[in-house]
Amino acid sequence: MDLSGTSIGIVGALKAFPLRAAARRVAERGARMHRGLPRGTTMAVFCRSLLSRQGAAEIEDRVAAARSAIGDVRSENGLMRHMGVFAAQPNGPLTRRSILDQSGLSESNFDMLALFDTFEHDKEPFSFRDLILAKKYAGLVASGAGWHDIARAVHAVGPVGSLTALTLAARGDRILALDDHSLAELDGQRLLDLPPDTDEAEDYFSHAEAAEHAGLFAEAAMLYAHCAAIDASDATAPFNQGNCLREVDDLNGAALAYATALKRDPALVESWFNCAGVLRELGRNTVARDHLTRAIAIDPAYADAIYNLAALDYEMGDLPAAAASWRRYLELDTDTDWARRARAGLAVVAQAQSQAG
Secondary structure, rough: OOOOEEEEEEEEOOOOHHHHHHHHHHHHOOOOOEEOOOOOOOEEEOHHHHHHHHOOOHHHHHHHHHHOOOOOOOEEEHHHHHHHHOOOOOOEEEOHHHHHHOOOOOHHHHHHHEEEEEEOOOOOOOOOHHHHHHHHHHHHOOOOHHHHHHHHHHHOOOOHHHHHEEEEEOOOOEEEEEEOOOOOEOOOOOOOOOOOOHHHHHHHHHHHHHHHHOOOOHHHHHHHHHHHHHHOOOHHHHHHHHHHHHOOOOOOHHHHHHHHHHHHHOOOHHHHHHHHHHHHHOOOOHHHHHHHHHHHOOOOOOOHHHHHHHHHHHHOHHHHHHHHHHHHHHHOOOOHHHHHHHHHHHHHHHHHEEEEE
16 A cells, blocks of 8 residues: 555554564555654554553543644554555444444544454444444443453453453453353453563653653653664654753753654654754754754744744844745744744844845
């Protein structure tokens, strides 16, 4: 399948095969794959490994942000089908609305369960087997289980379609199955253990994100460095490392980390932008300008980069260039404080040019 121009952001660790192998496969089809959801991402993929690492509320917030910013949000199995790794499931006759009406599941629970591959299909049209599963999940929700409890449990039994033959029950956050012989937990106590997570880079990345969120920037930078060393194809880890080093005023270290990210992924526009900011702080204005120019070439609507280019040109004494960039900025932003500053900049430039003329 042609994926030309697609920028695929991976949240969590893929279960089907390592990120590096997946990235090579999509690169052959003209696409990019990377950890996280930097600017320019066109498809967000949420992996099932998140279920064992993060709680329901945190995952829901991340998914909501991705849907708002990106729009195209897919499950892990959905990505594999899109890539042609998994065979597409035969289409069923049911719409999302029909599943919701017949099962009684709320839209939010259904969408999260579908996103984490608890149905045979990750998007419509759905099958009758999906409807059976939806009704079972609705019963579990009515018994007090959350979508997160259900999703974590059902992946312990292998193909989700096998659940259609079981009677499911919730006991707090535990999901139980009644078969012909006994009542058993679905979390691996009697059935199948969850496969071990072998993505060591993802372990470091997850811990680094937590440290960064807690404001432990030096510790986070060290963990991102470990992640970057393990996976030499990953540009997101050194980019995040650069952000953390900048927070602790290690500007040279940050510049080196951003350069590493750009060597691995020259299309990572935010790294060009952030590196420009560091270089500017270091007094390397000409190189900083080159970085901002590269960022704008990649993303012509990158308003922050355009504004910073104008400010840098003004500092360097190139008033016509500064004015051109501020005018370009105002085509993208007319109402914010930065827009007012851009107009003020244009007024200063006009006054200076008038006095000089």
